[in-house]
Amino acid sequence: MPIPPRRGRVRIAPVEGRFSDFASKHEQAMEEPDRFKLERMKKRDALREMGVDPYGGRVDGVMPCAEVRAAAEPLNIADGERSDLRARVAGRIALLRVMGKLAFLTIDDRTGRIQLGLSKQEIGDQWPMVRQLDLGDIISVEGVVGKTKTGELTVWASSVTVLTKALRPPPEKWHGLTDVELRYRQRYVDLFANPEVRDVFRQRSEIIQAVRQYLLDCGYLEVETPALQPIYGGAAARPFTTHHNTLNMDLFLRISPELYLKRLLVGGMERVFEVCRNFRNEGISTKHNPEFTMIELYEAYADYRVMMERVEGMFAAAIERAGILAAIERRRGELEETYQTKGTAESAAAAGGGDRPAHSAKAWAAEVRLKEHRACVELIRQGRMAVVFGHDVLDFTPPWRRARYADLLREYNDIEMSDHAAVLAKAESLEIPTKLKDGSPVDHDVLVNAIFEATVEYHLVQPTFVYDYPAAICPLTRRHPENPSIALRFEAFVAGMEIGNAYTELNDPQVQEENLRRQVAGEGDETMAVMDEDFITALEYGMPPAGGLGVGIDRMAMLLTNSKSIRDVILFPLQRRGG
């Protein structure tokens, strides 16, 4: 099939003035349009020839689809009837059924979908326009709200406006976009093709907003500290490096905001938090993205016990204000429906004579998920803050379980944290290296923590605060007043995943300096902290005793939206070039 000649620049970029050169240059650089694009460009041009701008502008008074539904509800419109309710709606064409002189389209907006009815008789002169519409175009219509014979709520258009002609076809209308790589690389397609993806990101936004509001209600101040730092610290991680040209100065992207937020405590900002993007130059996994979001907070005159309450409060606020429980009840209802309908009528037709009850693949998938959804909804109805995560039901109702680090270590390994011989033997049995490259022995507390990570963490499915950590792995934490080998630190675990980390902060500048110097010198590893003299200076002016806490927002969003991978709660996860 011969490729039609390129269209002239005036046709391609009819906008006058400043953008036409730009568009034309890019048009030349673009790959040869495929047959889908050519067809759609033809329709775009046909629209222009009939005097219709295929890229319309502002539309006032648009009613979201969900509001149209809500407004129609009390009118009790009978099937086949129309109401007096007039509405203007706008959205992307998700389904398109044209039959001769009547067309039904389903458009999709941020609140849902609604059917539009366009008839030649009613829209008259505009009818030829309908033939130039495709799936994926963005339009608005104005008309009256009614119901079809089959009871489908429909906006019967009296006028149609083309807002955006799409030059590329959307993915398959039934399956949507499922190729994981394409979903991440072209998230914009994923978002409009898969409405449930939009729901996840709406919930993520509401979760962050809920947490923010909770902290504001607790008297916190939201602050912003540098992401570009001359010295990195506050965590043990490898940083990204960059360079400032004018200052001729190497800089690091922050791995943690901790040392800056503590300076604010010194400055008298007694309750501060930051919604903070951190950057760590490390591995990528279902639980790690090189850039990720934390909420870190510091509260003067508090300690790590208070921080436990903050974690509980943040989750409770998020679950309530982001509508998490209602979403799970809805999901359960959908699954029940899929299971009922696809598991009976459809499968009976397709069964053909198997021995066991036949179910369609969808019904089978629904059945598998129903078990935990039913259990979860049962808990919700008892007033619990329960969510479904994979095959687990997680109960976030405060108070969460509080378990001492040493007790858990004993429970799952039958060893005492302080018993070096036992720890060494256990580490060897787990094939944890007990010697450094230079042959010197690995620090006792480091071994203990390796054992803990390997043997305890994955057991911690229900929300659990693990507290009182071995001190050597906690250089920024205050020691236990009666046992200096213990640090007043907890980590919060859910579904085997660390989701929060808190300390009773160390505010003795001398001890802090010693800890940091030991860390910098001791490990001799590039991942270890760089000495931050100014941070010590700040502590010397006096930092109030305080509790500090960091919560991983991406992981929190994973838990509350039942997402297995961190990439499903990050809009544009890092991908390799290419693809």
Next chain:
RNA sequence: GGGGGUGUAGCUCAGUCGGUAGAGCAACGGCCUUUUAAGCCGUAGGUCUUGGGUUCGAGUCCCAACGCCCUCACCA
């Protein structure tokens, strides 16, 4: 970095033992005023990720590269 999986039409997927590359959706032409993933008739659409190799013949077997997923390692 190790191990496992995967890559076929715009999208979702089949492709048996190595023997001319298939379906549904989308598209194009036609019919159609109550559809619900609309339907019916017809048409077109492919560098089977890339590069080597084995073979008379490779989507299929072998080797390598690249992307993606899972997993381990790394990672307070």
